[in-house]
Each structure stands twice: as C-alpha cells, then as structure tokens.
Amino acid sequence: DTAVSQTPKYLVTQMGNDKSIKCEQNLGHDTMYWYKQDSKKFLKIMFSYNNKELIINETVPNRFSPKSPDKAHLNLHINSLELGDSAVYFCASSQLPTGSGNTIYFGEGSWLTVV
C-alpha cells in the first residue's frame, strides 16, 4: 500500500479553471505538507498542517487553498489557474511538525500543466 498517495498524477487544464489535487496518508502521521517543484527544479514548501491546523503558509497566492478534513487528508485547491502554476506538486507527511529527526515522506507527485 502506498503510504502517501495523491491524485491525479497528471492533470492538463486550461487557464482560468479551478482544480483540486487530493492527498491521503496511511502512516498515522500528524503533519502533512504540500511542496511545489517548479520548472527550475526547486522543491519548495507551500503549506504545512498539523492535526488539521495550518502551521506553515509560505508566500503562496491566495488562489491556492489547502483543506484538511482530517489529519490523514490534505487537499489542494487552486482557483483561476495561471500558466505559471504549471509544476509538480508533492504531498508529504511526517510524524511531528517540530523537533530534530523529522523525516518527511513524499507522495509520487502530481504533474499539473496549465495551457
């Protein structure tokens, strides 16, 4: 069984559309994250949730809205998609949000292409 699973894996959509990427982890972790890997291959944190509460919110346009219905799920909704949103989005989870020794486990990624 996949520990961190995200859907869809590939998504091609037009500018202006609204889309969601879903993520689920079966590791029993308390903390979940969304990372973005852009065209320059930089992998950057977007959001972090601990027990359904937002704890990290980097400088991300408010068109991006994470939703955590429970601690095993963290979905990413994107409104009014722009060409620059094209990237690979990785969901991840870890046991704790703080403390040394925090290993983060990643999903396989969702390839978003905005045309």
Place this chain on the structure above:
Amino acid sequence: DQQVKQNSPSLSVQEGRISILNCDYTNSMFDYFLWYKKYPAEGPTFLISISSIKDKNEDGRFTVFLNKSAKHLSLHIVPSQPGDSAVYFCAASAINSGYALNFGKGTSLLVTP
C-alpha cells in the same frame, strides 16, 4: 533566496567506485540535514539524515558527513551501483521554520557499468 545549494547538477561515476555528492547551506540555524533520492516520475524518498550534533552518520553503503564550520555536507556512496542512478536532493531544516525542509536543486547521479 536559495539557502541550500548543490552546485553540481550532474555526476557520472563508474560502478564500484565512490560517489561523492556535495551540498552547501547558508542558514546557520539549520540543525537537521537529510538526503533524498528521486527516480523519474516518483516522489523523493528518504535516504539518510544527520543531526547537527554529529559530524558523520553511516547506513550501509551511504555515509553523510557534516562540516558545520564550513556549512557543508556530503553524501558518500561506496561502492556505487547502477541502481543508485537517480537525482539526489540535499535538504535542511531548522526549528524556527517549523522544520519545513529546504531543498537544494538536486544532483543527477549516473552510475555506469
């Protein structure tokens, strides 16, 4: 502002030899460092980590060295195997950033038979 840097985008090593991947960081608050391995079309997978209280951590063929004064860490793979061919990401975290991982751009390692 890129706080974790991997200045070598690619590295080619012959099977059986040592692979050395380097990473530099600028934030002196980083106290936990990790290496992730990534195959195409897959997410990064955790490989090995080191706390700032140590200068070396070993796990099988993989050893990570940390030089805090130089703000430098390296990953050694001995002996290198063709299955090690992947992109390796260095990552660092600090308590004042909620332990979110800051990644380097990655080094693509190719191990040739």
